[in-house]
Amino acid sequence: MRVNSNTKARTRAAAGLTVAALAAGATAGAGPATAQPKAAPAAAAADCSAAYRIEQKLSSGTTWRMCWRYDGKAGLVLEKISYQPKGEPKPIRVLNSARLGQIHVPYDDGNIEYDDLTGFDFAQGLMNLAPGECPGGTIKTVKVPDSWNEDPNVKGLCTTTRSRGHAYRMQGDTANKVFQAQGKDLLVYTVNQVGWYEYMTEWRFQDDGAITMNVGATGSLSWDDYDAGDGRGWPIGKGASAKSTSHSHNAFWRLDFALDGSTKNRVEQYDSTVSAPTRGQRAPTTKTTRTKVTKELAGDSKNYRWWRMVSATGKNKDGHARSYEIVPGPTTKYPGRSYTKRDLYVTQYNKCELFASHNPGNCGPGAGKSVDKWVNGQALTHPVVWMNIGFHHIARDEDQQPMPVHWQGFSIAPRDVTAMNPLTPAELGWQNGHWQPRR
Numbered sequence: 198m199r200v201n202s203n204t205k206a207r208t209r210a211a212a213g214l215t216v217a218a219l220a221a222g223a224t225a226g227a228g229p230a231t232a233q234p235k236a237a238p239a240a241a242a243a244d245c246s247a248a249y250r251i252e253q254k255l256s257s258g259t260t261w262r263m264c265w266r267y268d269g270k271a272g273l274v275l276e277k278i279s280y281q282p283k284g285e286p287k288p289i290r291v292l293n294s295a296r297l298g299q300i301h302v303p304y305d306d307g308n309i310e311y312d313d314l315t316g317f318d319f320a321q322g323l324m325n326l327a328p329g330e331c332p333g334g335t336i337k338t339v340k341v342p343d344s345w346n347e348d349p350n351v352k353g354l355c356t357t358t359r360s361r362g363h364a365y366r367m368q369g370d371t372a373n374k375v376f377q378a379q380g381k382d383l384l385v386y387t388v389n390q391v392g393w394y395e396y397m398t399e400w401r402f403q404d405d406g407a408i409t410m411n412v413g414a415t416g417s418l419s420w421d422d423y424d425a426g427d428g429r430g431w432p433i434g435k436g437a438s439a440k441s442t443s444h445s446h447n448a449f450w451r452l453d454f455a456l457d458g459s460t461k462n463r464v465e466q467y468d469s470t471v472s473a474p475t476r477g478q479r480a481p482t483t484k485t486t487r488t489k490v491t492k493e494l495a496g497d498s499k500n501y502r503w504w505r506m507v508s509a510t511g512k513n514k515d516g517h518a519r520s521y522e523i524v525p526g527p528t529t530k531y532p533g534r535s536y537t538k539r540d541l542y543v544t545q546y547n548k549c550e551l552f553a554s555h556n557p558g559n560c561g562p563g564a565g566k567s568v569d570k571w572v573n574g575q576a577l578t579h580p581v582v583w584m585n586i587g588f589h590h591i592a593r594d595e596d597q598q599p600m601p602v603h604w605q606g607f608s609i610a611p612r613d614v615t616a617m618n619p620l621t622p623a624e625l626g627w628q629n630g631h632w633q634p635r636r
């Protein structure tokens with residue numbers, strides 16, 4: 198079994214042989230968290246015990262609350278995520294569950310591809326974090342289910358805060374002062390080793406309500422994947438004697454929304470068309486259309502296209518339905534597998550459908566093992582979002598040693614969750630809508 202989580206002798210192939218020993222669908226356990234002295238408000242008290250609770254009030258007044266657990270294949274799972282900006286009387290639920298859905302790594306020479314979460318022990322590879330890599334934060338102890346190590350407890354979950362620069366700045370014509378705020382984020386992350394790679398799974402909860410999820414790959418280029426022998430790959434080291442085989446990292450996230458506490462969310466797609474000016478028009482025109490997505494969707498990112506998840510029940514103080522917009526990050530879509538061919542999938546919730554490929558559970562006769570197969574025309578009464586963000590990694594000399602982190606991911610951003618900017622200073626609170634200047 199795994200002798201030393203830091204050894205580089207363990208190859209992906211070797212790790213794969215032992216995966217059958219892992220129990221499927223194991224749920225989390227955890228040792229006591231280091232310190233969680235904050236008293237939780239009544240609204241969140243019942244969600245999970247203190248050891249599994251993450252609650253952070255950021256200095257700008259926004260509070261994020263969630264529960265965490267550790268899954269035997271998916272690794273970190275965040276649940277019951279809610280957002281409460283200042284001025285909101287109670288937490289606003291955003292997600293039931295947020296987690297990775299797969300990391301698929303095919304090599305360009307066609308010799309090998311990895312399903313890191315389901316087949317190559319991503320979750321087992323949870324790494325201990327040194328205090329210095331969770332600056333200003335708390336490192337929680339995670340009990341890895343069915344651990345191969347004598348001690349299943351890993352100091353592996355960091356929660357901390359970080360500044361992100363300007364949240365806004367404004368100095369109007371009549372303003373005799375500058376309104377500015379520095380944005381603050383709650384960060385939640387783990388590091389999981391898979392073969393030669395170490396993946397950082399980072400969740401960023403911003404004080405303006407946005408959530409950004411990223412996977413960062415670092416560690417080392419795979420020692421076992423050099424010299425593709427077919428002219429592909431990039432020379433690494435002196436001359437051209439060793440070529441690192443190029444490959445892709447196709448990361449999937451699975452988001453189970455529960456806006457305002459209800460899973461009956463509605464999905465909308467927006468597309469805009471820009472037309473050249475017709476006679477009599479001074480400038481080009483842009484027309485935006487909304488398409489209601491009522492059945493399961495396999496969608497593609499496109500210029501001028503975006504999606505949002507709309508709350509079935511919740512409205513902001515302006516009477517607008519609360520929603521979260523899906524903001525895809527840069528991606529290189531991998532057309533080599535049926536499940537990597539589309540950027541976004543929206544499936545009707547099924548508790549068995551947990552991984553975008555190589556799904557361990559049997560979800561019924563003919564259900565298939567990957568997310569593309571689950572898009573089969575079902576009505577969306579409880580939509581689950583699967584985002585696919587790919588990165589084609591052509592190694593470079595700078596990738597050694599260690600390999601600098603390369604990031605991939607996306608965001609979800611609030612749209613009409615609050616009636617105004619959740620960070621609006623009190624003095625500007627009256628400037629909502631088509632306001633009249635007060636002189």
Ligand SMILES: [Cu+2]
Binds near residue numbers: 414
């Ligand atoms: Cu890579």
